[in-house]
Amino acid sequence: MKILILGYSDIVKRRVIPSLLEINQIKSIDIASKSRNIKKNAKLSNIYKDYDEGLNKSDAELVYISLPNSLHYQYSIKTLNRNKNVIVDKPAITKLNQLEKIEDIIKEKQLGISMSSVFQYHKCWKKFKSISLKNSKEGTLVANFTIPKLNKDNIRMSKRLDGGAFHDMAIYASNAGYIFWETPLEKLSLFKSSENGLITGFNVIINYGRGKEFIGRFGFNKTYTNQIQYHGLNFSTKYDRVFSPPPNLETYITKETKNQGIKSYMIGYDDSFKNYLTYVIKYLNNDRKKLCREFFDQNYEYEKLLRQ
Known part of the structure; x- marks a missing residue:
């Protein structure tokens, strides 16, 4: 090809x-x-x-x-x-x-x-999802993805070219919970912050029904964070560098329970791209129809955020 x-x-x-x-x-x-x-x-x-x-x-x-x-x-x-x-x-x-x-x-x-x-093609995401949902399908998924201030000439800082934190990161907000639970959102609340007409940050709360909730904090001009956590019944799991793990990063997941404390799962290297x-x-x-279904399903979820 x-x-x-x-x-x-x-x-x-x-x-x-x-x-x-x-x-x-x-x-x-x-x-x-x-x-x-x-x-x-x-x-x-x-x-x-x-x-x-x-x-x-x-x-x-x-x-x-x-x-x-x-x-x-x-x-x-x-x-x-x-x-x-x-x-x-x-x-x-x-x-x-x-x-x-x-x-x-x-x-x-x-x-x-x-x-x-x-991000969902990395083996660490698949393991994070497996460990988390094996213990509890009802819980709260919490994502934080923020980056330091960008140079003025960075393409992501151009309003004319549809830059800004929302266009750069909202696909993660709309799809993390959708891919995690494999169910469309039912309700959402979106809060945006702007500087000079450009969206530089946003917070989102998405409800997927039956005790499933996603909370996300995304934006520019902040300390670098790139992490997702799942809080289920009497346990929590955590995965660092979830949205952009480089292929030379040795990834791992931590799980914390009240009785057993913190346990680490070494996942290793992988190339999501x-x-x-x-x-x-x-x-x-x-x-091809499978590819197209995934494309439209994920983007119709994203479109729900665009409508806010």
Whole structure:
């Protein structure tokens, strides 16, 4: 399979390309970018200086869109209309009603689409979920994901390009509980804070019914935290670096109970991006409808936050 990457973002350089180089099913890589400093690699085939030129000239059947948030929807539509499958960085949409348009094209052309939100593909997430729910399906899931102040020229600080903490992190807020309990939300409360018209933080409380609740704190301009905890009946579990564990991080889970104290479970190393991309390629070949169902299910949950 051949893949075309639109954009040469930091995440493409650090995580996507290294993963693609290790996946045998990917035979060659085209890149369309305005950057003049594209690093050569063993699978690099063609470089295009313009995104539309890449879409028009590349014969890749799969396109990875890693552009500013404001261009995700636009280039997803353009890619699908050129009969190519899509992987798009989070968030796939930034405005209401965009999802319906994507769904119409997918139904017409029978293509595949997926959103690159990869935390759930790490083996530590799977173990955290397993240990937590084995003891109690009723409880409170608490996530904290905050980062220090960004430079003014950072793309995430651009209101024009749909930056801000909400577009950067809300997919985690809408999907952590949904993926954990595998059930859609029933009620939610959302509280946003802004600076100079840009959302820099938000808190959310989501109820999933039957004693299941998610509480999340997300934002910029704070001490770095990246953690999720589950509080069940007479126990709690904790997983650090949940939303962005690097492949060289030795992950672990802690479980605390009243009678037995704290126990650690060493999970080890894993590459969530490689796992995710391997998964997408598998189901593009075997079951595109499954990929599309996951994409729309997760984004309709996200759209519920957009409506607030």
